[in-house]
Amino acid sequence: MGSRMPQAFDKVTxxxxxxxxxxxxxxxxxxxxxxxxxxxxxLVAVSMIGASVCDEILRRLRRSTEPHDWVAPxxxxxxxxxxxxxxxxxxPLLGGAFAVFVVKGLLGGxxxxxxxxxxxxxxxxxxxxxxxxxxxxxxxxxxxxxFDSHVTDWLNTNLFSWVSVQLPGGYLDLxxxxxxxxxxxxxxxxxxxxxxxxxxxxxxxxxxxEVPAFxxxxxxxxxxxxxGNVLFHVFSGALLLNLFFLAPDPSTRPLSRWGLIxxxxxxxxxxxxxxxxxxxxxxxxYAVLLMNLLVPWIDRRFRRKSLNDLRLA
Amino acid sequence: xxxxxxxxxxxxxxxxxxxxxxxxxEFLGESKGTLGRRxxxxxxxxxxxxxxxxxxxxxLLVPFHGEVLRTFLVFLVLALxxxxxxAATGSKPGAWPPARDYLVHSFLVGGVLLVGSxxxxxxxxxxxxxxxxxxxxxxxxxxxxxFGRLARERIPAFLQGLPLQLMSLxxxxxxxxxxxxxxxxxxx
Numbered sequence: 152m153g154s155r156m157p158q159a160f161d162k163v164t165x166x167x168x169x170x171x172x173x174x175x176x177x178x179x180x181x182x183x184x185x186x187x188x189x190x191x192x193x194l195v196a197v198s199m200i201g202a203s204v205c206d207e208i209l210r211r212l213r214r215s216t217e218p219h220d221w222v223a224p225x226x227x228x229x230x231x232x233x234x235x236x237x238x239x240x241x242x243p244l245l246g247g248a249f250a251v252f253v254v255k256g257l258l259g260g261x262x263x264x265x266x267x268x269x270x271x272x273x274x275x276x277x278x279x280x281x282x283x284x285x286x287x288x289x290x291x292x293x294x295x296x297x298f299d300s301h302v303t304d305w306l307n308t309n310l311f312s313w314v315s316v317q318l319p320g321g322y323l324d325l326x327x328x329x330x331x332x333x334x335x336x337x338x339x340x341x342x343x344x345x346x347x348x349x350x351x352x353x354x355x356x357x358x359x360x361e362v363p364a365f366x367x368x369x370x371x372x373x374x375x376x377x378x379g380n381v382l383f384h385v386f387s388g389a390l391l392l393n394l395f396f397l398a399p400d401p402s403t404r405p406l407s408r409w410g411l412i413x414x415x416x417x418x419x420x421x422x423x424x425x426x427x428x429x430x431x432x433x434x435x436x437y438a439v440l441l442m443n444l445l446v447p448w449i450d451r452r453f454r455r456k457s458l459n460d461l462r463l464a
Numbered sequence: 465x466x467x468x469x470x471x472x473x474x475x476x477x478x479x480x481x482x483x484x485x486x487x488x489x490e491f492l493g494e495s496k497g498t499l500g501r502r503x504x505x506x507x508x509x510x511x512x513x514x515x516x517x518x519x520x521x522x523x524l525l526v527p528f529h530g531e532v533l534r535t536f537l538v539f540l541v542l543a544l545x546x547x548x549x550x551a552a553t554g555s556k557p558g559a560w561p562p563a564r565d566y567l568v569h570s571f572l573v574g575g576v577l578l579v580g581s582x583x584x585x586x587x588x589x590x591x592x593x594x595x596x597x598x599x600x601x602x603x604x605x606x607x608x609x610x611f612g613r614l615a616r617e618r619i620p621a622f623l624q625g626l627p628l629q630l631m632s633l634x635x636x637x638x639x640x641x642x643x644x645x646x647x648x649x650x651x652x
Contacts, residue, residue, distance in 0.1 A: 451609055
């Protein structure tokens with residue numbers, strides 16, 4: 152998956168690939184537990200164990216002899232990150248069961264579903280219980296921490312005054328993931344942590360740079376042109392998680408480079424639409440899901456040239 | 465409603481195939497002929513029928529308070545349109561899908577009933593019908609690509625074919641339903 156062309160000589164196995172994602176995402180859980188309390192840890196543990204148990208049941212039902220690739224705990228972790236911190240404990244169980252049994256078991260075959268299972272489980276929960284998902288935290292700066300007000304003032308007087316701009320209050324809280332009122336997604340606790348671990352994963356080549364880059368461009372350019380608040384929209388909700396972890400998912404992204412660029416640009420543009428004209432809860436996941444539906448078509452249009460196509464004979 | 469809303473609602477949020485489950489026969493393999501030609505013919509008949517229905521509704525039913533006859537009017541319009549269609553194409557048997565395929569086609573019957581009566585303005589009906597046709601054709605193309613990929617997956621034998629196609633359609637519905645929620649401020 153993340154390996155270069157002669158895969159047989161690469162040390163990165165699928166198991167190791169998934170495990171490094173789990174390890175990379177775990178600091179966000181710690182940050183969220185510090186912000187929202189111990190129930191976040193229980194929620195994440197329930198989600199990961201629930202998804203793994205569902206996966207094991209599916210393997211037993213199919214009498215599968217494939218090695219464990221640890222994709223189910225990763226799905227559980229990603230699903231838990233998309234949930235609000237105060238979500239009831241049956242939410243991740245239901246979403247994980249939907250992701251494993253319906254998307255992987257019925258629709259996808261052996262671990263290569265055509266639609267992102269995590270996002271499908273999340274959509275299942277959000278369509279079923281729309282009121283449980285908090286609206287985007289638009290009251291920025293009402294709950295500023297002392298750290299935020301001190302550092303923002305210091306930056307404004309010592310740094311930003313040189314270039315005659317002023318940073319409004321509340322953005323450092325948003326960036327660091329603290330200062331949210333009671334209802335926030337778990338992943339909203341760690342934009343800073345998420346960006347740090349993403350540098351490591353990008354450096355290891357675990358996902359292609361085209362997806363985050365063009366997703367970001369297609370999201371931010373229309374936002375700038377229509378005068379939206381770019382800083383707020385990038386660091387709030389599940390945008391960064393979708394950008395770096397859910398959209399570049401190996402089995403649901405296109406194969407060719409132009410396909411990746413088209414896929415990422417479309418997802419970014421629909422994310423922009425859902426943020427600008429959406430109501431309430433974060434709709435970025437639906438933008439990725441919508442482009443996931445188009446991936447088979449994109450693959451058909453923009454596939455890599457094979458030796459067959461060259462008609463050497 | 466402005467035209468952007470109409471296009472968005474007809475194309476995505478109220479997609480006839482995925483949201484109302486109309487015209488399923490086109491991808492469940494019950495129809496003959498190439499996909500592009502069938503979508504083109506269906507689209508042409510859809511737009512013409514919607515316009516004819518809208519005009520008839522506006523000038524016949526509403527002035528004489530006959531709104532209860534709307535469903536009847538849909539079939540009347542479709543019968544007339546398919547009559548014209550068969551007169552125009554009937555000289556070459558086999559070259560075109562027969563007209564009886566279209567008379568009770570659920571995409572046309574349901575679509576004309578939904579779109580034709582959605583607005584008293586003929587221009588809005590025209591916009592909505594074109595957007596509905598584009599949404600239907602786009603959904604068919606995307607779904608056929610998805611089914612092409614599903615054919616290469618390892619899937620339990622009892623699910624292959626029709627059950628899997630219908631479940632995939634359900635999953636696509638879930639995505640569009642969620643999109644409808646996300647845009648619920650905009651789309652009724």
